[in-house]
Amino acid sequence: MSFTNPIIEAGLSGLTDLFADRAVTPVEVFKSYQSRIDGLDGALGCYVAQDTAAAEQAAHESAERWARGAALSMIDGAPIAVKANIAVAGLPWHAGIGAFRDRIAEDDAPVVAQLRAAGAVILGLVNMHEGAFGALTDNPWFGRTQNPWKHGYSAGGSSGGSAAAVSAGLCAAALGSDTLGSVRIPSGFTGVFGHKPTQGLISTGDVIPMSWTLDHVGTHGRSADDCARLLAAACGAEAELASEIARPSPLESLIDAPMAVLRLDGFPCDDAQKAALAAAVAKARRLGFEVEEVALDGYDFQEAVRLGVIISGAESMADHAAMLAQNPDGFSAEFRRNMAFGGEQTAAVLAGAYRDLAGLAESARAALGAYQGLLLPTTPCAAYSFEAGQSPDVAFYTTLGNVVGLPATAFPMGLSGDELPLSVQALAWDDETSLGLARALAEPVGAPPNYRG
Amino acid sequence: MSFTNPIIEAGLSGLTDLFADRAVTPVEVFKSYQSRIDGLDGALGCYVAQDTAAAEQAAHESAERWARGAALSMIDGAPIAVKANIAVAGLPWHAGIGAFRDRIAEDDAPVVAQLRAAGAVILGLVNMHEGAFGALTDNPWFGRTQNPWKHGYSAGGSSGGSAAAVSAGLCAAALGSDTLGSVRIPSGFTGVFGHKPTQGLISTGDVIPMSWTLDHVGTHGRSADDCARLLAAACGAEAELASEIARPSPLESLIDAPMAVLRLDGFPCDDAQKAALAAAVAKARRLGFEVEEVALDGYDFQEAVRLGVIISGAESMADHAAMLAQNPDGFSAEFRRNMAFGGEQTAAVLAGAYRDLAGLAESARAALGAYQGLLLPTTPCAAYSFEAGQSPDVAFYTTLGNVVGLPATAFPMGLSGDELPLSVQALAWDDETSLGLARALAEPVGAPPNYRG
Numbered sequence: 001m002s003f004t005n006p007i008i009e010a011g012l013s014g015l016t017d018l019f020a021d022r023a024v025t026p027v028e029v030f031k032s033y034q035s036r037i038d039g040l041d042g043a044l045g046c047y048v049a050q051d052t053a054a055a056e057q058a059a060h061e062s063a064e065r066w067a068r069g070a071a072l073s074m075i076d077g078a079p080i081a082v083k084a085n086i087a088v089a090g091l092p093w094h095a096g097i098g099a100f101r102d103r104i105a106e107d108d109a110p111v112v113a114q115l116r117a118a119g120a121v122i123l124g125l126v127n128m129h130e131g132a133f134g135a136l137t138d139n140p141w142f143g144r145t146q147n148p149w150k151h152g153y154s155a156g157g158s159s160g161g162s163a164a165a166v167s168a169g170l171c172a173a174a175l176g177s178d179t180l181g182s183v184r185i186p187s188g189f190t191g192v193f194g195h196k197p198t199q200g201l202i203s204t205g206d207v208i209p210m211s212w213t214l215d216h217v218g219t220h221g222r223s224a225d226d227c228a229r230l231l232a233a234a235c236g237a238e239a240e241l242a243s244e245i246a247r248p249s250p251l252e253s254l255i256d257a258p259m260a261v262l263r264l265d266g267f268p269c270d271d272a273q274k275a276a277l278a279a280a281v282a283k284a285r286r287l288g289f290e291v292e293e294v295a296l297d298g299y300d301f302q303e304a305v306r307l308g309v310i311i312s313g314a315e316s317m318a319d320h321a322a323m324l325a326q327n328p329d330g331f332s333a334e335f336r337r338n339m340a341f342g343g344e345q346t347a348a349v350l351a352g353a354y355r356d357l358a359g360l361a362e363s364a365r366a367a368l369g370a371y372q373g374l375l376l377p378t379t380p381c382a383a384y385s386f387e388a389g390q391s392p393d394v395a396f397y398t399t400l401g402n403v404v405g406l407p408a409t410a411f412p413m414g415l416s417g418d419e420l421p422l423s424v425q426a427l428a429w430d431d432e433t434s435l436g437l438a439r440a441l442a443e444p445v446g447a448p449p450n451y452r453g
Numbered sequence: 454m455s456f457t458n459p460i461i462e463a464g465l466s467g468l469t470d471l472f473a474d475r476a477v478t479p480v481e482v483f484k485s486y487q488s489r490i491d492g493l494d495g496a497l498g499c500y501v502a503q504d505t506a507a508a509e510q511a512a513h514e515s516a517e518r519w520a521r522g523a524a525l526s527m528i529d530g531a532p533i534a535v536k537a538n539i540a541v542a543g544l545p546w547h548a549g550i551g552a553f554r555d556r557i558a559e560d561d562a563p564v565v566a567q568l569r570a571a572g573a574v575i576l577g578l579v580n581m582h583e584g585a586f587g588a589l590t591d592n593p594w595f596g597r598t599q600n601p602w603k604h605g606y607s608a609g610g611s612s613g614g615s616a617a618a619v620s621a622g623l624c625a626a627a628l629g630s631d632t633l634g635s636v637r638i639p640s641g642f643t644g645v646f647g648h649k650p651t652q653g654l655i656s657t658g659d660v661i662p663m664s665w666t667l668d669h670v671g672t673h674g675r676s677a678d679d680c681a682r683l684l685a686a687a688c689g690a691e692a693e694l695a696s697e698i699a700r701p702s703p704l705e706s707l708i709d710a711p712m713a714v715l716r717l718d719g720f721p722c723d724d725a726q727k728a729a730l731a732a733a734v735a736k737a738r739r740l741g742f743e744v745e746e747v748a749l750d751g752y753d754f755q756e757a758v759r760l761g762v763i764i765s766g767a768e769s770m771a772d773h774a775a776m777l778a779q780n781p782d783g784f785s786a787e788f789r790r791n792m793a794f795g796g797e798q799t800a801a802v803l804a805g806a807y808r809d810l811a812g813l814a815e816s817a818r819a820a821l822g823a824y825q826g827l828l829l830p831t832t833p834c835a836a837y838s839f840e841a842g843q844s845p846d847v848a849f850y851t852t853l854g855n856v857v858g859l860p861a862t863a864f865p866m867g868l869s870g871d872e873l874p875l876s877v878q879a880l881a882w883d884d885e886t887s888l889g890l891a892r893a894l895a896e897p898v899g900a901p902p903n904y905r906g
Contacts (some may be wrong), residue, residue, distance in 0.1 A: 212808065314800035318808060321801065339801075347767035347803035348774065348796035355665065355771060 002446035004453050007032045008169040012078050012226035015172060019066045019077055026066065026077030029172075030059035030121055033079045037123070037170050040451065045145045046165040048084055049091045050124030055079070058121045065119065074246060075233045076119030081171035083162050084125045084142075085132060086217070087206040088112050095208035096128045096158075098141040099323045099330025109206035111175065111217050111234050118233040123171050126161030131316060131331070132177060132210035133338045134158060135185050135394045138386055140332045147190060148448035149420055153383045154390070156186030158210075159220065163190040166220045168451040173221040173230045179210040180308045181379075181398025183218035184410035188378035188423030191412045191445040193438060195219050195227040196398075197431050199405035202234045209319050211312040213354070214402045224409065224439035231431065245431050251287060254436050259284060260294040260368065262376035267301065268393040270381045276413035276422035277377050280441045284375070287440060294371070298363025305399045307357040313342020314350050361403045368404075368427075373437050376400075378410040378423035397425060407431040411438035412445045421445050455899035457906050460485045461622040465531050465679035468625060472519045472530055479519065479530030482625075483512035483574055486532045490576070490623050493904065498598045499618040501537055502544045503577030508532070511574045518572065527699065528686045529572030534624035536615050537578045537595075538585060539670070540659040541565050548661035549581045549611075551594040552776045552783025562659035564628065564670050564687050571686040576624050579614030584769060584784070585630060585663035586791045587611060588638045588847045591839055593785045600643060601901035602873055606836045607843070609639030611663075612673065616643040619673045621904040626674040626683045632663040633761045634832075634851025636671035637863035641831035641876030644865045644898040646891060648672050648680040649851075650884050652858035655687045662772050664765040666807075667855045677862065677892035684884065698884050704740065707889050712737060713747040713821065715829035720754065721846040722833045729866035729875035730830050733894045737828070740893060747824070751816025758852045760810040766795020767803050814856045821857075821880075826890050829853075831863040831876035850878060860884040864891035865898045874898050 003009040007029050010018055018024045034052060041047050062077035071077070082088055085095035087105035089112075094100035108116065116122065127145045129137050137145040137160025145160040147153040148168035155164040159176030163186030166174050176183040178196040187194025195218050202217040209215055219234065221227040232246035261281050264274060281291050317324065317339040324331060331339075342350070368374055380393045401408035408427040416422055426437035446452075456462040460482050463471055471477045487505060494500050515530035524530070535541055538548035540558035542565075547553035561569065569575065580598045582590050590598040590613025598613040600606040601621035608617040612629030616639030619627050629636040631649040640647025648671050655670040662668055672683040685699035714734050717727060734744050770777065770792040777784060784792075795803070821827055833846045854861030861880040869875055879890035899905075 310800065311804075314804040315808075317799075317801035318805035321805065343799060343801035343804070345800040346770075346796060347763065347798040347800055348770035348792075350800035350803045351764075351767040351796075352771035352774065355768075 002452050003169050005032060008036070011222040012075060012173040012229055013223060015078050016074050019071065026059040026062035026121065027056070029077060030056055030079055033123060033171060040168060041170060043146065043151070044148060044164060044168055044170070045143050046081070046126045046161040046170055047124050048127050048142045048161070051090060054090070055121050055123055062119050062121060071119060073118035073233055074229055075115070077121060078172045079121045079123045080115060080230070081123050081126045081162055081165045081174040082112060083159050083174070083176045084128050085177055085208040086112060086175060088122055088125060091125050093208070095132060096130045096139045096142055097331060097335070099327045101141060107206070110203040114234050114236040118236060120233065126165050126174065128159055128161055129157035130335045132158040132179060132182055133312065133316065133335055134390060135182070136386070136390045137161060137186070144386065147383050148451050149191060149383065153385050153420070154189065156189035156383060158182040160186045162220045163187045163192055163194065166190070166192045166222055167448060169447060173219060173226045175234065176218050176220055177207055178216045178218045178402065179214045179312055180305065180395040180402055183220060184378050184398045184408060184425060185394055187220055187410045189383035189421065191421030191448070193221050193224050193227045193412070193442070194410040195231060195435060196401050196408050197231055197235070198407045201431065202231070209315060211315040213311060213315065214308060216402065224411065224435045224442065227409065228435045245435065249432055249436050251440050254372070254433060254440065255288045257372040258290040258292050258370070260371040260374045261291050262374060263293045263295045268380040268396055269377050272416040272422055273377045273379065273381060277375060277424050279443065280375055280413055280424040283441050294367060294374070296364055296367045298367060299360050299400065301396050301400070304357065304360050304403050305395050307353045308399050308403065310342040310345060310350060310353045311357065313339045314345070317343030357403055364400060364404050373426055373428035373433055376425050376427065378425045382416045382420040382422055401427055407434040409434040409438040411442040414443045415445055455905050456622050458485060461489070464675040465528060465626040465682055466676060468531050469527050472524065479512040479515035479574065480509070482530060483509055483532055486576060486624060493621060494623060496599065496604070497601060497617060497621055497623070498596050499534070499579045499614040499623055500577050501580050501595045501614070504543060507543070508574050508576055515572050515574060524572065526571035526686055527682055528568070530574060531625045532574045532576045533568060533683070534576050534579045534615055534618045534627040535565060536612050536627070536629045537581050538630055538661040539565060539628060541575055541578060544578050546661070548585060549583045549592045549595055550784060550788070552780045554594060560659070563656040567687050567689040571689060573686065579618050579627065581612055581614055582610035583788045585611040585632060585635055586765065586769065586788055587843060588634070589839070589843045590614060590639070597839065600836050601904050602644060602836070606838050606873070607642065609642035609836060611635035613639045615673045616640045616645055616647065619643070619645045619675055620901060622900060626672060626679045628687065629671050629673055630660055631669045631671045631855065632667045632765055633758065633848040633855055636673065637831050637851045637861060637878060638847055640673055640863045642836035642874065644874030644901070646674050646677050646680045646865070646895070647863040648684060648888060649854050649861050650684055650688070651860045654884065655684070662768060664768040666764060666768065667761060669855065677864065677888045677895065680862065681888045698888065702885055702889050704893050707825070707886060707893065708741045710825040711743040711745050711823070713824040713827045714744050715827060716746045716748045721849055722830050725869040725875055726830045726832065726834060730828060730877050732896065733828055733866055733877045736894050747820060747827070749817055749820050751820060752813050752853065754849050754853070757810065757813050757856050758848050760806045761852050761855065763795040763798060763803060763806045764810065766792045767798065770796030810856055817853060817857050826879055826881035826886055829878050829880065831878045835869045835873040835875055854880055860887040862887040862891040864895040867896045868898055
């Protein structure tokens with residue numbers, strides 16, 4: 001990586017050694033991050049709420065634990081950012097929706113409670129696309145999150161603040177949420193790793209839903225290991241599984257079944273992202289993987305997005321029904337239109353959508369059965385400018401992971417000709433494998449040039 | 454029981470001994486039942502399709518197996534009726550819907566294939582409320598099924614033909630389906646046992662759905678053992694479980710945790726059904742059970758029915774969408790209205806209905822956690838006349854079983870003052886227990902007077 005400050009360069013996984021070696025303390029780490037937030041975030045637009053006193057207090061407590069050799073976990077003392085749809089006690093809980101901007105969370109969401117129990121320092125809440133319903137993070141109530149690689153360009157979404165904060169070194173790692181791609185898309189746009197776990201692995205309790213049938217909480221990090229460690233802490237209840245995930249598996253253990261790469265004929269994908277996928281496949285073959293092209297004929301990518309958007313709209317509208325009636329102007333016109341596209345269909349259409357999406361999932365799972373994983377683009381293109389606006393096909397490749405409920409990790413694969421990060425996804429049958437593939441195949445892009453210092 | 458013909462009196466479970474003792478052969482059994490169908494069903498209106506040649510052939514094959522001591526199961530040679538929404542190869546497959554009356558099933562539904570593999574003789578298809586969407590079985594396309602206890606009265610529904618055929622001795626046992634009570638309601642109205650198994654225990658493959666999220670295939674029999682044996686054969690894939698279910702458990706094994714009885718304050722229930730429930734509770738106490746009254750406060754019975762009807766309407770309409778567009782007049786106006794009540798709500802309302810019904814289920818399961826079972830009425834009243842029409846509250850007590858997915862067995866509890874069967878339900882955490890409670894507590898009512906000879 002390439003942050004000049006070794007504390008920032010350490011990411012999440014590197015902090016453990018620094019703490020254990022007493023090279024730095026969690027308080028120094030907190031202060032380093034907070035100083036970057038104070039200096040850089042005004043222009044970047046990641047954080048929407050902080051309780052710095054509470055964070056500093058948590059850092060002090062962590063320092064005390066490290067000092068007496070009683071760290072709670074491998075993420076004890078690590079400064080973590082949390083997406084604004086996840087409840088953090090004492091901070092606003094609004095999912096980027098104006099109507100909820102003054103609501104304060106009384107309790108931590110279960111996933112936040114897990115992180116605190118592991119000793120994490122919660123830095124604050126980060127920006128997102130309103131209601132998670134989009135991939136631009138140009139929020140009408142909380143402002144734009146810029147792409148650290150190029151201001152004026154989107155960090156993607158809906159977890160745009162989470163990914164940008166990781167990319168720019170404004171947190172060690174971050175929680176996001178992913179309904180049709182909302183962790184992986186912004187991770188791809190900002191050159192970081194984004195992991196959508198197996199459905200249900202991380203609790204979605206007290207996460208304002210976009211779609212309670214498709215929502216997943218996921219992790220953003222500057223390495224696959226960082227994503228894995230945060231995931232392991234976030235699903236703490238499943239301790240054994242967590243240790244599996246956090247312990248990097250040797251590459252050889254992955255090379256025991258053929259891997260698939262998606263055939264892109266006729267699919268939306270620009271040349272740069274095609275080249276990134278080809279580079280990942282070439283690297284996989286060099287490492288000893290057998291890679292076969294598959295078409296997933298029974299899975300209609302376009303239709304899956306359409307059905308996912310209908311379901312998300314209906315569930316979002318059902319979730320927000322009371323507030324929509326009470327304060328419709330607390331939702332932007334765009335967000336209301338997006339919800340209405342699903343929510344105002346007939347009930348029979350929605351019933352058919354659930355049924356048909358389940359059918360597509362079954363087809364996809366059957367077609368993937370012979371493979372240990374699938375490589376496919378994260379998005380059809382690299383980050384778009386705010387001026388150009390969101391690509392209509394942005395969730396074309398990510399929706400698959402939500403529909404089948406399998407883990408998928410977006411990983412960086414170099415830069416485009418205009419210095420924007422490219423990204424590839426690895427989808428697999430278990431979290432350890434998708435993270436392991438990301439670890440083995442990624443071509444990290446380092447820190448965004450203007451954020452290295 | 455009280456059929457004068459010992460073959461009919463044997464029900465399903467009694468046939469095994471008759472066959473093993475060579476007292477009768479499956480061919481004689483088939484002919485006895487077919488002769489009753491020929492003589493009695495014109496007025497009763499159970500069967501809507503038969504292939505008597507195929508049934509007789511199956512009976513011959515079974516006879517040959519019994520003769521050489523190679524019976525396939527405890528139901529080998531038993532004549533079984535199948536509800537008209539379940540596919541039987543070569544017979545019409547229409548769910549009582551006019552639009553599908555000329556469609557012939559190419560293959561057996563998985564549940565029918567299981568029964569054939571166990572040696573059952575499929576007698577034919579029996580009548581049902583159109584599309585399973587009601588509890589009257591006054592079918593505009595296939596006619597009325599009379600209640601064997603009193604013609605002019607409904608056999609209930611939607612599996613009215615299944616229950617009436619069992620009650621009148623026109624089959625040894627029958628398959629029905631139950632979305633909001635469609636096995637248990639007609640079983641209660643006709644004085645037989647009706648078992649809705651644990652959700653998923655019997656395949657609903659190739660069963661025309663009323664609601665694919667709430668549908669269950671269930672069994673009707675003249676005893677709890679008959680229901681249990683047919684269930685065991687119908688879920689043949691789970692062989693171990695099947696043998697658990699088919700082996701009557703000793704009463705003592707059930708008396709190890711308190712049982713609950715539903716408090717009826719303010720609920721729709723006439724005096725006769727209240728007395729039937731009280732009699733079941735008194736019998737349970739005499740047998741040594743501790744029985745506590747519970748209110749299930751977190752579960753709103755009325756709201757659960759309303760949500761279940763919305764979901765069923767939406768899923769029925771989605772399932773029939775193509776045929777509704779092509780041949781709307783092949784659906785009665787009443788059935789279209791019932792579907793539209795759910796199907797033409799907004800998608801947001803349906804999404805909320807799924808969510809809210811899941812919430813009610815969670816409440817009910819939590820409230821029942823301390824008990825090994827719950828006794829409650831099957832219906833608020835005994836059978837109604839066709840003239841009076843379906844009671845609006847008919848599914849008030851049965852919907853609970855579908856919502857929580859737990860097994861529930863309706864069992865007869867004597868006769869009302871006007872000689873109509875009364876019925877109580879036992880709901881439990883496993884099929885063996887709900888069937889065992891039904892076995893222990895029932896007050897069988899014998900055969901309907903006009904069908905004994």
